[in-house]
Amino acid sequence: MRRLQSDRFDLIVIGGGITGAGISLDAASRGLRVALLEKSDFASGTSSKSTKLIHGGLRYLENLHLALTYEACVERQLLLRLAPHLVEPFPFLIPNYRGFLQKQKLSAGLWLYDLMASLQGVTFHRALSRDEVIRFAPLIERNRLSGGFIYYDCKTDDSRLTLEVIKCGARYGALPINYVEVVEILRERRLATGVKAVDRLTGEIFEVGARSIASATGAWTDAVHKLDDSQAKPMIRPSKGAHLVLPREKLRLETAVLVPSATEDGRFIFAVPWYGEVLLGTTDTDYTGSLDNIPVTNEDVAYLIAATNRLFPEAKITTEDVISSFAGVRPLIDSPGASTTRISREHSTFESPSGVIFVAGGKLTTYRRMAQEVTDRIISRLGLKEAKRCSTERILLSGVELGETADRLRAQAIEDCKAQGLEEDVALSLLTSFGKDYQAILKIIDEDRNLSRRIIGGLPHIRAEVVYACRFELAAKVEDILRRRTRLALLAGNRLARAIEDTAELMGKELDWDRNQIKSEANVYKETVGMLQTADRRG
Numbered sequence: 001m002r003r004l005q006s007d008r009f010d011l012i013v014i015g016g017g018i019t020g021a022g023i024s025l026d027a028a029s030r031g032l033r034v035a036l037l038e039k040s041d042f043a044s045g046t047s048s049k050s051t052k053l054i055h056g057g058l059r060y061l062e063n064l065h066l067a068l069t070y071e072a073c074v075e076r077q078l079l080l081r082l083a084p085h086l087v088e089p090f091p092f093l094i095p096n097y098r099g100f101l102q103k104q105k106l107s108a109g110l111w112l113y114d115l116m117a118s119l120q121g122v123t124f125h126r127a128l129s130r131d132e133v134i135r136f137a138p139l140i141e142r143n144r145l146s147g148g149f150i151y152y153d154c155k156t157d158d159s160r161l162t163l164e165v166i167k168c169g170a171r172y173g174a175l176p177i178n179y180v181e182v183v184e185i186l187r188e189r190r191l192a193t194g195v196k197a198v199d200r201l202t203g204e205i206f207e208v209g210a211r212s213i214a215s216a217t218g219a220w221t222d223a224v225h226k227l228d229d230s231q232a233k234p235m236i237r238p239s240k241g242a243h244l245v246l247p248r249e250k251l252r253l254e255t256a257v258l259v260p261s262a263t264e265d266g267r268f269i270f271a272v273p274w275y276g277e278v279l280l281g282t283t284d285t286d287y288t289g290s291l292d293n294i295p296v297t298n299e300d301v302a303y304l305i306a307a308t309n310r311l312f313p314e315a316k317i318t319t320e321d322v323i324s325s326f327a328g329v330r331p332l333i334d335s336p337g338a339s340t341t342r343i344s345r346e347h348s349t350f351e352s353p354s355g356v357i358f359v360a361g362g363k364l365t366t367y368r369r370m371a372q373e374v375t376d377r378i379i380s381r382l383g384l385k386e387a388k389r390c391s392t393e394r395i396l397l398s399g400v401e402l403g404e405t406a407d408r409l410r411a412q413a414i415e416d417c418k419a420q421g422l423e424e425d426v427a428l429s430l431l432t433s434f435g436k437d438y439q440a441i442l443k444i445i446d447e448d449r450n451l452s453r454r455i456i457g458g459l460p461h462i463r464a465e466v467v468y469a470c471r472f473e474l475a476a477k478v479e480d481i482l483r484r485r486t487r488l489a490l491l492a493g494n495r496l497a498r499a500i501e502d503t504a505e506l507m508g509k510e511l512d513w514d515r516n517q518i519k520s521e522a523n524v525y526k527e528t529v530g531m532l533q534t535a536d537r538r539g
């Protein structure tokens with residue numbers, strides 16, 4: 001915090017979601033002095049609430065958004081190389097019913113999709129017989145089922161990806177700070193020269209000077225634009241997307257499945273096996289409520305369950321089965337008259353008269369490309385002729401290389417963890433979350449063997465991760481750990497309650513909380529997050 005107040009930066013990035021994270025890494029790796037300011041926790045906005053796909057977006061082909069699909073396919077292949085521990089290729093099943101989908105149209109779309117992936121090691125789609133579809137999804141509706149297709153995309157953990165990009169930026173010298181809200185854009189002779197900010201943990205107000213400012217505030221873009229120009233017109237059309245987490249054994253899926261919505265809106269919902277359960281989403285509706293607390297309504301739940309039960313009638317899903325739910329807001333660039341489903345997912349950048357660069361829209365998948373565009377613009381604005389060219393297409397996020405090296409690292413991690421008494425699922429979970437830095441977790445266990453215990457029995461996260469998150473990932477609240485450093489809040493169901501106090505105790509030791517604060521931090525999570533949000537309906 002002292003460095004934030006005393007240094008003068010080349011660039012302040014406002015917003016610690018995936019877009020801001022990407023910009024801070026790109027700019028820092030080109031030699032700029034960067035501060036990244038996030039008003040809440042990193043990835044607490046949309047970047048922890050996506051469907052967690054690193055994908056070209058097959059659906060966008062239907063709307064003929066060819067450039068977006070192509071760009072996203074290229075980025076997907078790149079991310080597979082840059083973060084193979086976090087980006088996992090996965091099969092996606094599209095069932096075909098007689099009289100429902102046009103098989104030829106779908107097949108043509110899938111060929112185009114494969115070609116757009118630039119043939120870079122992608123497994124091509126293929127047609128499936130009826131029996132094969134049933135083998136992949138035994139509970140699927142069989143009436144009129146004629147076969148289907150399988151194609152390949154990738155899945156990830158969005159908040160972990162954001163954190164890994166932020167930490168990678170910090171290794172290049174960027175200064176990321178969470179719980180610091182920008183409340184004013186400072187100006188001299190009409191040009192932006194820095195920001196006034198509030199430390200939301202202490203209430204302290206201070207100024208930070210910089211030669212340039214980038215806003216990567218997603219759905220909050222209009223609010224930050226107003227800080228810069230009180231006359232600014234709104235440009236974001238927030239569209240809410242809700243998800244449910246369901247027990248995997250209820251759906252018995254071997255692949256992800258595209259589930260047609262049960263209403264006649266023509267949408268598809270993804271059912272994606274994720275961390276041992278199934279992630280189901282999403283809805284797509286206009287949203288005008290608070291961006292800081294986005295509810296999952298009964299209608300959202302009913303819409304998602306109806307689609308699931310129509311495709312998997314034997315599963316007989318009810319609200320009782322819902323382990324957790326969450327909703328995020330797409331920062332779509334408004335296009336008057338269009339439905340939210342048809343508005344382009346492409347991003348938009350613009351510069352305000354005071355010189356602040358705004359970027360919004362886009363996808364998790366394309367964050368690196370957006371970051372490159374913004375950083376190029378900042379470098380040219382500042383006239384930094386000596387700045388390096390973008391190299392993020394070569395920067396491994398957590399030191400893990402694809403292919404044989406990744407396989408060797410996997411075997412090594414299992415062996416190292418075994419030596420510490422950790423089981424294989426824990427080793428693999430540590431590798432997924434931290435890449436090569438799993439070693440840092442093992443060092444923490446050396447300090448105290450008790451830290452090797454699981455936070456919740458049956459789930460692979462261990463107590464040393466809480467300590468690591470406080471030391472190296474700026475976790476400041478119980479929620480930061482349970483929702484974004486780990487995904488226990490989404491996966492643990494009614495077992496979560498047991499983890500809250502233990503997490504607060506461990507954080508208290510690291511962050512010097514007294515007994516009162518430990519108790520109140522646990523209560524804040526239980527009361528504010530655990531009870532008010534439907535996200536923890538079983539938690």
Ligand SMILES: Cc1cc2nc3c(=O)[nH]c(=O)nc-3n(C[C@H](O)[C@H](O)[C@H](O)COP(=O)(O)OP(=O)(O)OC[C@H]3O[C@@H](n4cnc5c(N)ncnc54)[C@H](O)[C@@H]3O)c2cc1C
Nearest residue numbers: 015017018019039045046047050051053182218241364365
């Ligand atoms: C339901 C849904 C599903 C999606 N699924 C996918 C998917 O599967 N694959 C994919 O590629 N994309 C997906 N997306 C899109 C993707 O998630 C978003 O494009 C991406 O996460 C946006 O990231 P961001 O950093 O721009 O915004 P955010 O993650 O929202 O980050 C903006 C940050 O700015 C901070 N902020 C705001 N105001 C201030 C201030 N004054 N001072 C400091 N900080 C501030 C906020 O707290 C927030 O953390 C999905 C989106 C939604 C809504």
